Amino acid sequence: MTPFTDEEIIVAIRAGGRALENALRQLYTDARYKRLAEIAARRFNGNAEDVEDLFQEGLWLLFQKVEHGVFEERSALSTYFGSIVNNISLNRYTTQQRRSASLAGLLPMAEEAATETDTLFWKEKIVLLDKATAALEEKCKLVLEYWAAGYSMKEIAELVGIKDEMAAKNKKKNCLNSLRKWMLQNPEKAKWFLE
Amino acid sequence: MSEFKYTDRIEAYLEGRLKGEERSRFESELEVDAGLRAEYDAFVAAERAMGLMGFRAMLERAGESAPTELPAKRKWLRWIVPAAVLWVALLAWLLFFQKKEKTVPIPTAPVSQDTIKVEEQPANTPPDTVLKPNTPPATLRNEGNPISPRSIALAKSMYEPVSFAGLRGGTSQVAADYLMQAAVAFDSSQFKKAMELVGGYKKGDMKYWQALEIRSHAAFNLGQYHTAAMGFRELAANTGETGKRTEGYLLLSLLADGQSDGVEFKALLAKIKKEGEWHPFYEKTLQLSQ
Numbered sequence: 282m283t284p285f286t287d288e289e290i291i292v293a294i295r296a297g298g299r300a301l302e303n304a305l306r307q308l309y310t311d312a313r314y315k316r317l318a319e320i321a322a323r324r325f326n327g328n329a330e331d332v333e334d335l336f337q338e339g340l341w342l343l344f345q346k347v348e349h350g351v352f353e354e355r356s357a358l359s360t361y362f363g364s365i366v367n368n369i370s371l372n373r374y375t376t377q378q379r380r381s382a383s384l385a386g387l388l389p390m391a392e393e394a395a396t397e398t399d400t401l402f403w404k405e406k407i408v409l410l411d412k413a414t415a416a417l418e419e420k421c422k423l424v425l426e427y428w429a430a431g432y433s434m435k436e437i438a439e440l441v442g443i444k445d446e447m448a449a450k451n452k453k454k455n456c457l458n459s460l461r462k463w464m465l466q467n468p469e470k471a472k473w474f475l476e
Numbered sequence: 477m478s479e480f481k482y483t484d485r486i487e488a489y490l491e492g493r494l495k496g497e498e499r500s501r502f503e504s505e506l507e508v509d510a511g512l513r514a515e516y517d518a519f520v521a522a523e524r525a526m527g528l529m530g531f532r533a534m535l536e537r538a539g540e541s542a543p544t545e546l547p548a549k550r551k552w553l554r555w556i557v558p559a560a561v562l563w564v565a566l567l568a569w570l571l572f573f574q575k576k577e578k579t580v581p582i583p584t585a586p587v588s589q590d591t592i593k594v595e596e597q598p599a600n601t602p603p604d605t606v607l608k609p610n611t612p613p614a615t616l617r618n619e620g621n622p623i624s625p626r627s628i629a630l631a632k633s634m635y636e637p638v639s640f641a642g643l644r645g646g647t648s649q650v651a652a653d654y655l656m657q658a659a660v661a662f663d664s665s666q667f668k669k670a671m672e673l674v675g676g677y678k679k680g681d682m683k684y685w686q687a688l689e690i691r692s693h694a695a696f697n698l699g700q701y702h703t704a705a706m707g708f709r710e711l712a713a714n715t716g717e718t719g720k721r722t723e724g725y726l727l728l729s730l731l732a733d734g735q736s737d738g739v740e741f742k743a744l745l746a747k748i749k750k751e752g753e754w755h756p757f758y759e760k761t762l763q764l765s766q
Binding site for chain 2: 301302305306309310337340341344345406407408410413414422423425426427428429430457458460461462463464465468471472474475
């Protein structure tokens with residue numbers, strides 16, 4: 282497959298589904314993007330695990346910003362990605378410093394201050410996501426994952442092994458309601474997904 | 477009966493189907509109706525979580541299909557190491573083996589009846605220092621610590637099984653790598669064999685950390701808690717954010733090894749409790765503290 286240009290990647294992200302997945306696969310294996318994450322991580326003494334986390338979170342934010350039109354295409358996509366991972370790395374560093382100071386008893390850990398300015402590290406978001414989805418059965422997770430990636434109900438039915446589109450649609454509705462229920466019952470944890 | 481009272485309105489708002497006055501009225505109600513606000517937040521949070529689920533799944537699929545081939549302009553690099561090895565081997569033969577013939581035993585993977593057969597020598601054969609599974613060296617044995625059956629039972633009940641499916645590769649690759657064979661053995665609950673297969677990896681080997689992880693978990697499953705603790709301790713100190721999960725396994729290993737009165741156990745317990753629910757082992761720590 283010939284590599285996507287920046288323009289094609291943007292179109293693919295906004296199209297969703299297999300196009301989005303192909304675009305992600307290309308960026309995931311692009312050494313330039315990985316290198317940018319590495320530089321940003323090492324700036325604040327990050328290790329190999331931090332580089333990988335930063336890379337993944339950077340891609341996540343990049344895709345969010347492209348999808349929602351925040352990226353205005355005034356620079357190359359890789360340049361924009363570089364600024365994203367630098368910001369994440371800096372935020373992570375300041376959060377770590379603040380948490381260390383609080384744990385050492387140097388600063389009072391005011392609940393309000395923590396929730397206003399604190400950020401979750403990528404791995405913490407994943408831990409929280411695992412908690413939120415722990416009760417979902419495997420098929421539920423697959424349906425929601427593919428739906429979130431922009432696959433059609435017909436594709437989802439084929440990929441997940443569901444009878445037809447209508448059955449896939451009902452499955453998605455029930456699974457999403459389970460997830461919503463968890464959020465409703467755990468508002469303190471749910472708020473981290475609202476930031 | 478549904479937990480949600482405002483599903484239709486919230487979905488209509490989020491999908492942009494509420495217009496004009498209806499939309500304004502909904503937004504005003506969000507400010508004052510706590511029940512509506514709570515449901516709305518839950519819906520939005522679920523959407524965002526779903527987005528993250530989908531993205532993470534795509535990352536995993538992208539990682540599985542990532543090419544291992546070097547880019548074209550760097551392909552010449554793949555010949556440097558074999559060429560260097562050949563030159564060193566030639567020099568060694570000229571200097572040492574011409575005078576005195578010496579047969580270096582080629583390490584072979586230990587074979588038992590119901591395990592994987594090694595059909596050819598793997599390219600990255602580890603040195604011939606395979607640990608005998610039933611006799612750990614003296615320094616690795618727990619000597620003198622009282623071990624309570626209750627502690628062991630508690631540690632084992634809290635242990636979350638792991639899988640090394642990600643290391644296994646395709647079936648055609650199994651014979652090529654001791655690490656992959658160990659992963660297959662571990663996932664088939666052949667813990668002794670898994671430990672034997674990774675016993676030769678040393679620090680500095682590219683796959684040392686993965687081998688150490690397999691070894692530590694295999695040791696735990698075999699009841700060699702002291703060995704497990706040593707491995708998890710090293711992993712926790714060297715593997716960044718993933719060290720958090722390893723800290724949990726270290727705690728269980730220390731518990732099962734009769735070290736729950738020790739300084740290390742208590743310090744680790746306190747550390748995890750202090751980090752709170754962001755630590756993946758936090759809830760289990762509360763149980764251990766009771």
